[in-house]
Amino acid sequence: MQNARRTFCLIFSLLLAFAAPATLAQSPPAESAQLHVSSQTQSNGFRLERIPVAGGAELLTIFGTLDGLPAAESQTKEVPLVSVLRDTLNDSNPENDRLRYLWTLTYARPSFGQRIAAAIPFLYSRVGNRSHASGTPPPVIDLASTGRETWNNIFWLALQNILFDPYGLPVKISSRTYRHNLSDYRKAHIVRALAILSLYQDSVKTSNDNVFTPTEMQDIQARLMLTERTMGGIIDDIHLRNFFQKQTIVTRDNAGHNWELLRQRAESEQLYFEPLEMPDGSATHAIVWVAREDLERNVGREFHGRFLNISNPWHDERLKNWDGYTEVRYFDEDNRQVEEGTRGARRVEMIPLALYGLDHPKIPALLVDFRDRLNPKKREMSRRIIQDVTRNILSLSKYGDLPYFLGRTVFDFVTGRRGMDVNQPSRLRTYSQLKLLLSLDNSFNPQFREEIERRLESVSLNPMENDYQVEAQIAREQYRALLDYAQRPEGLPARLDRDRRAEMMPLNHGRAAQTFFRLANVMSFGLYTHCESATPELEARLDLKRRVDYHTRFLREVARSSPRVEIVWNIEDVRRSLRFLSENAALSGAKTADATALIFAHTEDEEAKQLCLNNLYRINNETARSALLRIYREQPVDSRWRALSAEYLRKAVREDQRIAPSDARTILSMVGGGR
Missing domain, CATH: 1.25.40 (Serine Threonine Protein Phosphatase 5, Tetratricopeptide repeat)
Structure with missing residues (x-):
């Protein structure tokens, strides 16, 4: 009996290690004729490519010009970023269209080494990049069947508690760590997709070039946002518009609130606040600088680091002998930045201190400390360590242990109210957005961009992550694989046909049969889906x-x-x-x-x-x-x-x-x- 149990757990562990977060049929790319591009639209650095798929569908892909990335002579800086499959039932009537899969093309299946590292408890670091993408890219979401993912997650949670947790602490910690890293890896690319869709929507709002209807665009973004909610996949479509609008307002309010907190604190400490804007003009990040001349002037000055969360610059010998990146700015007598050569302007050498994310809940999120590489990483690790120790090792729950509930509530309240960048929500969102900003914006000095990138990558806690330059190459490779998959009769057209036949199931069966078929799908982890015979x-x-x-x-x-x-x-x-x-x-x-x-x-x-x-x-x-x-x-x-x-x-x-x-x-x- 014990050997049988071990064998059973071993099989499930292998499934856990090698199963992709969302799977499509995989097969090596086959040579075939080039797909016909039916239409293209271009606007402000973004281009949408529209390609027909056999069986009555179209593949819509948003390309972006990544001016911030170095490109080889044989490559352009245009990179495919997001693809969406729209099922049109082979007609031009938008009333029967249905959005199916969404691919963030930088989202690749982790390599074997990355998967092994992701299962190692308390390994909060990247372990390298995936060199090349192989096989059909996995979608980050099935827009037509979001409820199925919700029930699969609930079933996985039950399986974790029933099968893996009782088998022993090593299996429990490793399996939970792996699932956590896998989930965070997907969330990072969902955030990327949200930012890209928002930027594309802004770039075409003044023209008639938007291939997506306003309802489609809101539905896509709302469904992506709802992936963070436990029961988000079963939310009725009628609530998507309001949810999207409320979340957009919350995000803008957070950014505005953190902008003022950071600006006021920086100016009160005689530091310089500079917002960084996305291509649509929204300020998502900011840099705090110090003037070299102020270092001598403020020696011994008291420093209040609340919301800044960095060490005192006025006592730091490293800044006095700073040989890292600097910029020269010019300011007038009112301390406003002006162009070089402006009458009365004074020259100021600026040293970067820190880079922050502004749309983070509660407080500005420290992403890069130019003097202490580990400072933001330690702050990001604080919440994760608390969760891993209490849940995975001590098996404590806020809902089952009253002393822990009371202590954790007080601790969360104090750290949240006092602006302490400890035990805060993950920087995953703002971290992913900064990687996209570095890719899109060519206004950064190349040396400064390289410095930010090098320090930013060290903040990541996920062994499955790749750096943003490698992701651009992965996106190109995955797009080629996706086009090949869309061309093959046994590829995307065959999957589209299966999806339609599965969609026909409620038309042929009553509620009892529908419930049985859906339960069979969940219990088989999606391996079984009942499909009707198309007539x-x-x-x-x-x-x-x-x-x-x-x-x-x-x-x-x-x-x-x-x-x-x-x-x-x-x-x-x-x-x-x-x-x-x-x-x-x-x-x-x-x-x-x-x-x-x-x-x-x-x-x-x-x-x-x-x-x-x-x-x-x-x-x-x-x-x-x-x-x-x-x-x-x-x-x-x-x-x-x-x-x-x-x-x-x-x-x-x-x-x-x-x-x-x-x-x-x-x-x-x-x-x-x-x-």
Whole structure:
């Protein structure tokens, strides 16, 4: 029995070590004809390439000009960054389009050595780069099936606690460490994808070149943001717009808050604050400098390092004998930076002290300390060490150990309120953004860029990470592999066909069968997915179901957004969706009925109101009957809407439509069911 258990755990350990975070069929690239590029758009350093995929889809790839990277003579500085697969069902109607996979092309499967290092407990360091990418690149997310990933994560967590943890401390620590590093590696590239999509969206907002609709762009970014939430994958699409807007506001508020904290603290300590901007103009990072002339002037001056989190520069002999990177700036009599040659300008030699991330929660995140390489790394390690020791070794939980809960709550409160850069959330987001900024911005002095890069890479705690110059080469290689995968009939077209046939499953089976098939998918870690046999009839039903979902979502957004529909929305668009759903009421559900009832209450348009009542009558479910009955009750006695809703209720009774027993009795007593 013990040998069997060991064998079983060994098999699962191997699966854990070699399984990719998201898998696609892998096979070596095959030679094939060049894909036809159907359209290209260019704007402000970004280009979008649109390539058709057999079977009715298109691969949309955002290229960026990485001016900050050195390029070989045979290469351009343009690098493929993000690819998205859009399933169009082989037509030009956007109503049945569905976004599928998203690839961050710098996201490659870790090498064998990186995987081994990632399983070593308390190894908080990079161990080298992956030299080349091989095989089909893994997507960071399946936009059409985010719920599946959520349930897989929950199942992995249960498996960890049931199978690996009881087997012994070495297996427990190694497996948890590996999964943590794997998750952080993926999160870093999701952050990169978010930044790239935001920059691309900003670059095309003043033109008509954006291939993505506003809804598609918001959905992609919201789904990527939700990957950080435990149950984020099962959030309803209707909430994505609000979630995206709220998160965008929170990010901007954090950046603005940290900007002021850092600027005020730097100026009060007679240091110089300089924001660093992304290509869209948003300030995500900042550098704090000291003037060489101030070092002599402020000898012995007291230094308050709150929010700066660096050592006193006025007592530092290294700065007095500084032979590292410096810049010469010119300032006027009001201490404002001016151009060289400006009348009355004085020359000042500046020494960089530290570089910070501004959109980090609570406080500016120290990323680079130019005098102490280990300073930011120790601060980043502090929270990770606490988590690894308490969870992996001591098996403590805030939800199961009251003394630990109380102590941890007090510690978190003190470190958070006092601006201490210890036990803070991970710098993963701002770290990834800085790597992208260094790639895109060519305004940095090459020597300074190299210095920042060298120090920044030492901050990373993840053995799976690659440096940003290697990532550019990996992105090119992975894009070539992705194009090859898209060309092969047994590659991306075959996977697209399987995905569609899996999407047909709810059209052919009831709730019990659907639950069974989904459970089988989760229990098999996604290895089994039930697929229907594609027929022209099922393909037509799939097309219609997608269009019904499109119009249902539109009406739900209309119903939630405004107390008066025609003021905010084009009422003709609302009527068109109501007509379509009325004609295809058999595929409409409770969500459609709820949205229709709300629109009836929030519009004064006569035609829209009539369409709403007709829609509620044609949707054959209890929710629609209840909504129709509620409208009947709320309308004045002499209202024509009361009379029309009464007529629809009578017809529903005569046609033996689905009605809740309590509602059926009420309908019979109030409006009757006579013929």
